[in-house]
Amino acid sequence: MAKKVLIIGSGLGSLATALRLTSKGYEVEIVEKFHRPGGRLNIIEKDGFSFDMGPSFFSMSYEFTELFKSCGVQNPLKLNELNPLYAVYFEGREKPFMIHKDLAKLAQEFAGIEPDMERKTRAYLEAAGKIFHDTEDIVIKRNFNGTADYLMQLSRVPWKHAPKMFRSMWKELDGRFDSQEVKVIFSLVAFFLGSTPFQTPAVYSLLNYTELIHDGYWNVQGGMYQIVTKIKEILDTRGVKFHFNTEIVKVHQSGSRVTGFEDANGKIWTADIYVSNSDAASFRGKVLNRKKYDTPKLDEMDWTLSPFTIYLGVKGRLENLKHHNYFLGNNFEDYASTIFKTSVSPKKPYYYVNVSSRSNPESAPDGCENLFILCPMPDLRYKPDWSDSEDLADNIIADLSNRIGYDLKANTLTRTVMDPVHWQNNFNLYRGSGLGLAHGLNQIGAFRPSNKDEEFSNLYYVGASTVPGTGLPIVVIGSRLVTERIEKEHAGV
Numbered sequence: 186m187a188k189k190v191l192i193i194g195s196g197l198g199s200l201a202t203a204l205r206l207t208s209k210g211y212e213v214e215i216v217e218k219f220h221r222p223g224g225r226l227n228i229i230e231k232d233g234f235s236f237d238m239g240p241s242f243f244s245m246s247y248e249f250t251e252l253f254k255s256c257g258v259q260n261p262l263k264l265n266e267l268n269p270l271y272a273v274y275f276e277g278r279e280k281p282f283m284i285h286k287d288l289a290k291l292a293q294e295f296a297g298i299e300p301d302m303e304r305k306t307r308a309y310l311e312a313a314g315k316i317f318h319d320t321e322d323i324v325i326k327r328n329f330n331g332t333a334d335y336l337m338q339l340s341r342v343p344w345k346h347a348p349k350m351f352r353s354m355w356k357e358l359d360g361r362f363d364s365q366e367v368k369v370i371f372s373l374v375a376f377f378l379g380s381t382p383f384q385t386p387a388v389y390s391l392l393n394y395t396e397l398i399h400d401g402y403w404n405v406q407g408g409m410y411q412i413v414t415k416i417k418e419i420l421d422t423r424g425v426k427f428h429f430n431t432e433i434v435k436v437h438q439s440g441s442r443v444t445g446f447e448d449a450n451g452k453i454w455t456a457d458i459y460v461s462n463s464d465a466a467s468f469r470g471k472v473l474n475r476k477k478y479d480t481p482k483l484d485e486m487d488w489t490l491s492p493f494t495i496y497l498g499v500k501g502r503l504e505n506l507k508h509h510n511y512f513l514g515n516n517f518e519d520y521a522s523t524i525f526k527t528s529v530s531p532k533k534p535y536y537y538v539n540v541s542s543r544s545n546p547e548s549a550p551d552g553c554e555n556l557f558i559l560c561p562m563p564d565l566r567y568k569p570d571w572s573d574s575e576d577l578a579d580n581i582i583a584d585l586s587n588r589i590g591y592d593l594k595a596n597t598l599t600r601t602v603m604d605p606v607h608w609q610n611n612f613n614l615y616r617g618s619g620l621g622l623a624h625g626l627n628q629i630g631a632f633r634p635s636n637k638d639e640e641f642s643n644l645y646y647v648g649a650s651t652v653p654g655t656g657l658p659i660v661v662i663g664s665r666l667v668t669e670r671i672e673k674e675h676a677g678v
């Protein structure tokens with residue numbers, strides 16, 4: 186008889202794991218707290234507009250190719266490559282910098298600003314590429330059996346990269362480039378890890394390599410939620426049952442085995458094997474009551490920034506906005522090093538704007554655009570009070586209107602604001618942290634909550650806060666790692 190796996194949560198990590206496990210003959214059932222699958226990879230549909238709720242693009246698209254191929258299904262996703270990758274607007278400079286993958290073209294953008302840009306960029310990206318290829322298989326794409334195994338694997342990474350583990354990304358860029366603009370732009374990838382370039386180790390310059398050289402950035406035709414829709418369609422044909430509005434709150438055990446999980450209504454869900462796609466650190470604390478993950482300990486950990494997001498449907502075409510745009514001020518070092526630990530909303534926020542109707546016209550009515558605005562904010566440990574949400578949204582919308590020369594407020598047809606409290610409550614994101622645990626050296630590899638439970642022999646984890654880490658392709662890799670573990674430890678059980 187097929188072994189049954191219960192997955193708690195239906196984020197991308199869950200869906201990808203369900204796809205892999207059903208391909209290997211397991212029976213899978215999924216319980217989800219929210220009313221729709223996808224977790225952070227979600228959708229808002231309102232007043233004729235649709236918005237990607239969270240992720241709007243990704244790198245390492247080949248991880249999706251691998252997922253579908255290894256499960257014996259045709260890849261149902263149609264991807265658009267972003268070219269240029271994005272536009273960066275600095276306060277007081279009308280023309281944005283267009284970030285091209287063609288490095289000669291990129292250098293032209295910085296003519297008169299960064300001398301010898303092309304040569305410097307090639308040298309920087311070559312070093313970053315070496316880190317990527319020297320660590321991808323050793324650190325990212327494998328399971329570790331404890332710290333000793335991890336350190337042993339790490340010792341295979343060439344020693345020449347070691348200094349970059351201890352210097353910050355900002356310091357690395359400062360040593361290689363002269364202009365503030367280039368340093369700031371190349372350091373934006375640190376925010377994709379949910380941190381700042383001053384805290385992020387320079388090894389993560391590998392993200393500049395993945396964006397500019399390796400695989401670039403992609404989004405999905407028809408909107409990012411197609412990833413969820415298409416995987417769920419396959420899972421439906423395989424008989425996977427989904428139960429929404431069902432939050433797991435308690436574990437039942439017998440010795441070192443989980444015998445069931447109880448939901449908030451007292452119903453007990455049973456299976457042979459369990460996978461938690463709920464945050465791997467806070468689930469251990471809140472549902473399993475582990476001391477190592479109680480609230481004071483969770484609060485001491487490094488968490489990624491919280492999202493403050495606005496979804497704006499507007500009348501009119503915003504021809505001067507690209508699909509992906511960053512709006513920055515001129516006080517980057519000051520802003521990035523202070524803003525994330527304060528309880529006060531910024532007067533002049535930095536933010537990211539995505540207009541998916543530029544490449545997916547069906548996501549907005551004719552003659553309209555859909556804007557997704559993301560402003561990274563301190564998590565709820567630092568700023569618990571979000572009663573100023575609507576004011577902050579007004580402030581950001583007014584700033585954006587000024588900078589693109591279009592009155593967004595007067596042309597707004599629909600508006601939704603999600604602050605860190607919404608993100609926390611909708612998806613159980615700890616203190617509203619958008620990307621889960623941070624990726625400092627003390628919280629990766631064997632130092633990140635493992636994908637195998639410490640005490641229960643039949644409980645596993647997948648998602649942003651377990652290995653290898655956060656981001657769509659990385660979570661897809663995580664689904665492969667957890668499936669490998671389950672296969673190895675439960676074959677024939």
Ligand SMILES: Cc1cc2nc3c(=O)[nH]c(=O)nc-3n(C[C@H](O)[C@H](O)[C@H](O)COP(=O)(O)OP(=O)(O)OC[C@H]3O[C@@H](n4cnc5c(N)ncnc54)[C@H](O)[C@@H]3O)c2cc1C
Pocket residue numbers: 193194195196197198199216217218219222223224225226238239240241242243244431432433434462463464492494559611612613619620647648649650655656657658660
């Ligand atoms: C605003 C924002 C923008 C982002 N942009 C990008 C991007 O552009 N590119 C990119 O690659 N990544 C991006 N990310 C990161 C990416 O969304 C995540 O890394 C990824 O989606 C995490 O997937 P996951 O498998 O951890 O599941 P999650 O999305 O965390 O889903 C977990 C699910 O479990 C459910 N759950 C939790 N606890 C319980 C419980 N006790 N009982 C039942 N159900 C439970 C939750 O409701 C949720 O549906 C972004 C994230 C945010 C927030």
